[in-house]
Amino acid sequence: MLAASSVEMRKVNKYYGKFQALKDIDLSIPPGKVTCLIGPSGSGKSTLLRCINFLEEYDSGEVRIDGQLIGYDAPNKKMSGRRLREMRRSIGMVFQQFNLWPHMTARENVAEGLIRVRRISKADADRRASEALAKVGLADKSASHPSRLSGGQQQRVAIARAIAMEPKLMLFDEPTSALDPELVGEVLSVMRTLAGEGMTMVVVTHEMGFAAHVADQVGFMEKGELVSVASPDRILHRPEDARIQSFLRTYHERNSF
Amino acid sequence: MFSLAVFFQSFGPLFWAARYTLLISVLGIGLGIVIGTLICAARLSPYPPLRRFAAVWVSFLRGVPLLVQLLVFYYALPVIGLDVPAMVAAVVTVGICASAYISEIWRGAIAALPKGQAEAAVAIGMTPVDVWTRVILPQAVTLSLPALINELILLVKASSLVSVVGILEITRASQAQAATTFRPLEVYIAAACIYLLINLCLAALGRYLEHRTAV
Ligand SMILES: Nc1ncnc2c1ncn2[C@@H]1O[C@H](COP(=O)(O)OP(=O)(O)O)[C@@H](O)[C@H]1O
Ligand SMILES: [Mg+2]
Numbered sequence: 210m211l212a213a214s215s216v217e218m219r220k221v222n223k224y225y226g227k228f229q230a231l232k233d234i235d236l237s238i239p240p241g242k243v244t245c246l247i248g249p250s251g252s253g254k255s256t257l258l259r260c261i262n263f264l265e266e267y268d269s270g271e272v273r274i275d276g277q278l279i280g281y282d283a284p285n286k287k288m289s290g291r292r293l294r295e296m297r298r299s300i301g302m303v304f305q306q307f308n309l310w311p312h313m314t315a316r317e318n319v320a321e322g323l324i325r326v327r328r329i330s331k332a333d334a335d336r337r338a339s340e341a342l343a344k345v346g347l348a349d350k351s352a353s354h355p356s357r358l359s360g361g362q363q364q365r366v367a368i369a370r371a372i373a374m375e376p377k378l379m380l381f382d383e384p385t386s387a388l389d390p391e392l393v394g395e396v397l398s399v400m401r402t403l404a405g406e407g408m409t410m411v412v413v414t415h416e417m418g419f420a421a422h423v424a425d426q427v428g429f430m431e432k433g434e435l436v437s438v439a440s441p442d443r444i445l446h447r448p449e450d451a452r453i454q455s456f457l458r459t460y461h462e463r464n465s466f
Numbered sequence: 467m468f469s470l471a472v473f474f475q476s477f478g479p480l481f482w483a484a485r486y487t488l489l490i491s492v493l494g495i496g497l498g499i500v501i502g503t504l505i506c507a508a509r510l511s512p513y514p515p516l517r518r519f520a521a522v523w524v525s526f527l528r529g530v531p532l533l534v535q536l537l538v539f540y541y542a543l544p545v546i547g548l549d550v551p552a553m554v555a556a557v558v559t560v561g562i563c564a565s566a567y568i569s570e571i572w573r574g575a576i577a578a579l580p581k582g583q584a585e586a587a588v589a590i591g592m593t594p595v596d597v598w599t600r601v602i603l604p605q606a607v608t609l610s611l612p613a614l615i616n617e618l619i620l621l622v623k624a625s626s627l628v629s630v631v632g633i634l635e636i637t638r639a640s641q642a643q644a645a646t647t648f649r650p651l652e653v654y655i656a657a658a659c660i661y662l663l664i665n666l667c668l669a670a671l672g673r674y675l676e677h678r679t680a681v
Contacts, residue, residue: 262589264585264588264589290593290594294591294592294593295591297588297589297590297591298590298591300589301589301590302586302589302590304582304585304586306580306582308580308582308583308585308586309586310583310586310587310600310601310605311605312604312605312608321587321592321600322590322591322592325592325593325596325600326590326591326592326596367586370586370590371590374590374591
């Protein structure tokens with residue numbers, strides 16, 4: 210079993226200028242569980258996710274990883290860059306646009322963090338990178354540059370890059386939204402394996418099937434608010450809130466033909 | 467009548483003069499890259515005074531013709547008690563002038579990189595230095611190569627202006643040659659050929675580098 214982190218968000222607020230992107234977010238993410246975030250575009254899902262590794266700076270409230278406040282030592286006192294980097298080391302992130310480094314091969318992409326951040330020797334890093342690539346089914350692509358890979362393969366390399374760092378928490382921001390439909394499955398299946406190993410995962414997604422079958426809890430966001438967090442069944446099949454019903458209706462209309 | 471003999475005889479002295487043209491362009495672009503990188507760093511720094519200084523530097527040097535910069539620099543230095551050789555004045559002026567353009571070339575290349583490139587590095591805990599040296603700059607350099615080669619070609623041509631401070635580079639050497647042979651057409655066509663040859667070589671070098679760094 211992996212060591213898995215928990216996340217506690219308390220009264221988190223985030224402003225872009227005058228615009229409030231997150232409103233008093235309270236969310237508990239238990240260790241080893243999968244939390245999916247759904248909601249209309251622009252509702253603040255990415256912003257919430259990015260506050261967890263402080264890629265986005267929240268303005269008030271608390272985000273704690275295993276009880277440790279991230280980003281601040283105290284209210285209004287920023288954490289040192291060094292401490293923040295230490296905390297980020299055990300949080301993996303996967304982006305909608307993959308964000309692989311195009312000047313490096315798949316293996317170099319995965320080994321980079323091991324060498325630069327974990328200070329592992331190049332030989333060991335290469336070996337671990339190869340293992341991580343094998344785990345996502347890309348052992349034979351380790352010498353390829355990202356431009357030679359399909360979207361699904363690129364996203365799997367990005368997942369390998371994150372898991373090679375041995376994180377205790379993984380954040381996914383719409384990992385399949387940029388993929389052609391036939392490539393979605395291979396990425397979701399890697400994520401399902403990871404969930405099965407007991408990784409704590411927070412996944413922003415429009416894949417309702419994944420949310421229904423893999424998530425332990427689903428959060429619905431709208432206009433910067435976390436409207437409701439509950440079991441997938443409660444949110445996806447028996448929603449009480451009218452906003453969730455309307456969102457799901459739109460979703461089903463768009464996905465049926 | 468066009469004299470082929472004069473035309474071919476001109477090449478010897480003009481090739482000899484071309485070493486100044488090349489020296490000034492190559493040292494100029496080298497100095498321009500060093501200063502331009504610093505100016506670009508200042509421009510992107512979080513410190514408003516540095517950013518303003520860099521912005522003024524760029525707009526001033528881009529706004530004044532190189533010829534005027536050369537004359538000002540060459541005649542201003544002795545006034546403040548510095549007696550520098552013409553060659554040094556030329557390289558420094560050309561380098562400073564190029565730095566303004568090169569700073570903008572870097573800035574454009576860096577701005578063209580998707581934000582996610584740096585974010586992916588930050589998210590796994592890389593230091594700012596590593597983010598720059600491992601992720602941003604290698605890609606920015608590749609992206610800027612065509613523009614940098616273009617800048618070097620412009621400098622080779624612009625270096626003809628340093629003849630005003632007495633350096634016997636290709637243009638000035640061909641003027642001298644034309645005056646002694648009384649065959650300006652042959653001499654100047656020979657000079658044109660040499661400039662063209664240099665710049666075709668540079669363009670080929672550029673294509674080679676681009677090809678090598680392509681991913
Ligand atoms: N850097 C930014 N500057 C200003 N507004 C932003 C920025 N990032 C996001 N926003 C705004 O915040 C809101 C939430 O954005 P986001 O978290 O990306 O939504 P989602 O991921 O749910 O689509 C949107 O209205 C968006 O326009
Ligand atoms: Mg988003």
